[in-house]
Amino acid sequence: xxxxxxxxxxxxxxxxxxxxxxxxxxxxxxxxxxxxxxxxxxxxxxxxxxxxxxxxxxxxxxxxxxxxxxxxxxxxxxxxxxxxxxxxxxxxxxxxxxxxxxxxxxxxxxxxxxxxxxxxxxxxxxxxxxxxxxxxxxxxxxxxxxxxxxxxxxxxxxxxxxxxxxxxxxxxxxxxxxxxxxxxxxxxxxxxxxxxxxxxxxxxxxxxxxxxxxxxxxxxxxxxxxxxx
Amino acid sequence: xxxxxxxxxxxxxxxxxxxxxxxxxxxxxxxxxxxxxxxxxxxxxxxxxxxxxxxxxxxxxxxxxxxxxxxxxxxxxxxxxxxxxxxxxxxxxxxxxxxxxxxxxxxxxxxxxxxxxxxxxxxxxxxxxxxxxxxxxxxxxxxxxxxxxxxxxxxxxxxxxxxxxxxxxxxxxxxxxxxxxxxxxxxxxxxxxxxxxxxxxxxxxxxxxxxxxxxxxxxxxxxxxxxxxxxxxxxxxxxxxxxxxxxxxxxxxxxxxxxxxxxxxxxxxxxxxxxxxxxxxxxxxxxxxxxxxxxxxxxx
Numbered sequence: 001x002x003x004x005x006x007x008x009x010x011x012x013x014x015x016x017x018x019x020x021x022x023x024x025x026x027x028x029x030x031x032x033x034x035x036x037x038x039x040x041x042x043x044x045x046x047x048x049x050x051x052x053x054x055x056x057x058x059x060x061x062x063x064x065x066x067x068x069x070x071x072x073x074x075x076x077x078x079x080x081x082x083x084x085x086x087x088x089x090x091x092x093x094x095x096x097x098x099x100x101x102x103x104x105x106x107x108x109x110x111x112x113x114x115x116x117x118x119x120x121x122x123x124x125x126x127x128x129x130x131x132x133x134x135x136x137x138x139x140x141x142x143x144x145x146x147x148x149x150x151x152x153x154x155x156x157x158x159x160x161x162x163x164x165x166x167x168x169x170x171x172x173x174x175x176x177x178x179x180x181x182x183x184x185x186x187x188x189x190x191x192x193x194x195x196x197x198x199x200x201x202x203x204x205x206x207x208x209x210x211x212x213x214x215x216x217x218x219x220x221x222x223x224x225x226x227x228x229x
Numbered sequence: 230x231x232x233x234x235x236x237x238x239x240x241x242x243x244x245x246x247x248x249x250x251x252x253x254x255x256x257x258x259x260x261x262x263x264x265x266x267x268x269x270x271x272x273x274x275x276x277x278x279x280x281x282x283x284x285x286x287x288x289x290x291x292x293x294x295x296x297x298x299x300x301x302x303x304x305x306x307x308x309x310x311x312x313x314x315x316x317x318x319x320x321x322x323x324x325x326x327x328x329x330x331x332x333x334x335x336x337x338x339x340x341x342x343x344x345x346x347x348x349x350x351x352x353x354x355x356x357x358x359x360x361x362x363x364x365x366x367x368x369x370x371x372x373x374x375x376x377x378x379x380x381x382x383x384x385x386x387x388x389x390x391x392x393x394x395x396x397x398x399x400x401x402x403x404x405x406x407x408x409x410x411x412x413x414x415x416x417x418x419x420x421x422x423x424x425x426x427x428x429x430x431x432x433x434x435x436x437x438x439x440x441x442x443x444x445x446x447x448x449x450x451x452x453x454x455x456x457x458x459x460x461x462x463x464x465x466x467x468x469x470x471x472x473x474x475x476x477x478x479x480x481x482x483x484x485x486x487x488x489x490x491x492x493x494x495x496x497x498x499x500x501x502x503x504x505x506x507x508x509x510x511x512x513x514x515x516x517x518x519x520x521x522x523x524x525x526x527x528x529x
Contacts, residue, residue, distance in 0.1 A: 039501030057510055060501050077514035079500055080484060098486060098516045117516040118481055137481075137519060155518075 004029055009036035013043055020047055039079065044072050047089075061098075064091045067108060083110045086127055099136065102129045105146075111200040118155065121148045124165055130200035140167055141177065149196050151204050159212055167212040168193050170204065181215045230380035231405040232258025232498040233392075233485075235466045235473045236506075237373040237525045240492040247272075248369030250506060254495070255366070255376040256358045257502040262378025265391040266360040267352025269401045269468045272371030274347040280325045280398075281318060283343040283350045284332070285388060289315045292339050303331050314363050315388075316342070316351050325398075340389060340426060345399030347470055352377075352391035373526065375468040377403035384428040394435035397442045399470035404431040405498055406483040408461035434459055438467075452476050452522050464517075466496055472526015481519035488512040494525045 006016045016034055023029060032053045037043055041060040044053050047070040055063065058076035068087040073094065080098045083091040086105040093101075096114035103119070105127035112120075112129070118136030121129050126146045134152030141157070143165030153171035160177020166189070167180075176182075193206045234254040238244055247270070255268060275281045286292040289312070297310035297319065304323040311318045321328050325344065332339055343350035351364040357378045361367065377392035384390050393401040408414075411433040415425055423436040437458060441451035448469060455465075456479070464483040467474040475496050477485055487496045490508040497503050500514065517523055 039499065039504040058500055058504065058514060060499060077500060079486070096515050098484070115515065118519065
């Protein structure tokens with residue numbers, strides 16, 4: 001199998017993405033490296049093939065957005081909204097990620113080796129996110145389903161207005177958002193957490209984590225809150 | 230929108246190339262701010278008994294000729310002057326207040342855009358690349374620089390409404406975001422003697438900082454007070470005589486990224502403004518946290 005190289009400086013973001021989109025289904029040209037990303041936006045967006053893509057350097061906003069099936073590694077820092085609206089596949093960031101990592105994503109696995117900034121996993125809808133470091137404030141805001149695993153600390157208002165996503169945090173939580181509570185870690189949760197840590201290649205003991213999720217008090221209108229409207 | 234950039238050279242050997250390193254940072258942020266651009270360069274510090282003013286004029290053909298000799302004649306002492314298009318850098322050993330009063334009386338069309346010992350501020354409407362060329366940014370040597378590309382949202386596209394805004398001696402501010410209580414705050418500050426040239430929200434933030442610094446606050450205290458008084462969204466980059474500071478409001482929805490190597494520290498609204506710097510590939514890169522003040526250099 002050969003390794004294809006794309007020079008973003010030469011052909012631009014559209015050229016890079018078009019080259020990857022044009023690959024026929026079932027292609028043998030599955031290994032790709034994108035050189036000179038130079039922090040440009042929307043690199044390797046909208047892929048829909050079982051490709052293995054390495055972004056060789058720091059990426060700008062929305063890198064690997066809408067990904068389906070591809071395995072994308074960003075060698076460095078990822079800007080705002082990495083893997084936003086991912087459907088399936090895997091995205092790994094070897095450095096830190098800016099805010100809104102994995103926003104609204106429906107599936108797949110996002111691994112951030114370093115820290116993720118604020119709003120990590122905002123409105124996540126089924127994605128699994130594993131962060132080796134810490135996450136910023138308002139992470140998992142309105143998270144609907146999927147899992148967020150944080151090996152470090154979580155900032156303020158974790159899981160604010162959360163639906164049914166499951167959150168695991170190893171370190172300190174600065175504060176929990178509205179309707180987010182600590183929950184019992186049952187064997188099935190530990191099993192899922194172990195599976196996610198293994199998939200992400202994180203050598204961390206699942207027993208060190210606490211689980212957080214929805215208290216389900218915001219789901220229905222409560223007559224005692226009528227004065228608030 | 231708007232883009233902000235800052236570069237502080239930790240390695241003094243790079244100082245001759247400050248402008249060459251910094252100009253592409255500013256120009257890369259053109260998409261975020263094509264209306265106007267500006268930058269502050271810290272270079273050539275003047276003597277302890279001197280003050281350096283950066284002046285701007287809408288009518289340089291009338292304002293610049295003989296300004297130095299007229300000022301020297303009026304105030305005594307020596308006055309040195311370097312003209313940079315419609316901006317001029319004037320160095321005087323007269324008392325700063327007397328120099329300001331003289332300018333207001335004898336060159337009423339001239340705006341003072343910056344003052345201190347090393348700061349020089351240049352700003353103008355137009356594309357960032359044109360503004361950079363007009364003031365020869367690429368050729369600038371110095372220790373650090375901050376800059377701004379503007380996409381105006383709440384006040385007119387004018388030179389006076391462009392960033393950076395001076396907030397005191399050798400201190401200036403660039404801003405990405407918008408403030409919602411600036412009219413009320415402007416009226417309050419005007420009652421306390423702060424003068425404003427525009428309807429711009431960022432000028433009010435700068436005025437607020439000027440007001441706090443005049444009261445004896447440190448830069449960090451002034452910024453901390455800003456968290457209480459400024460209602461709105463902001464990522465600020467503040468240039469000072471010896472470095473720069475970066476801070477974001479507690480919600481932190483206005484982008485910012487920082488990068489550091491052994492040779493330099495840079496901040497920008499987007500990483501692509503930093504990507505071309507030597508060593509950026511292996512720099513430490515992170516997003517600054519909300520409601521936290523980051524400083525480099527010997528900031529007060």
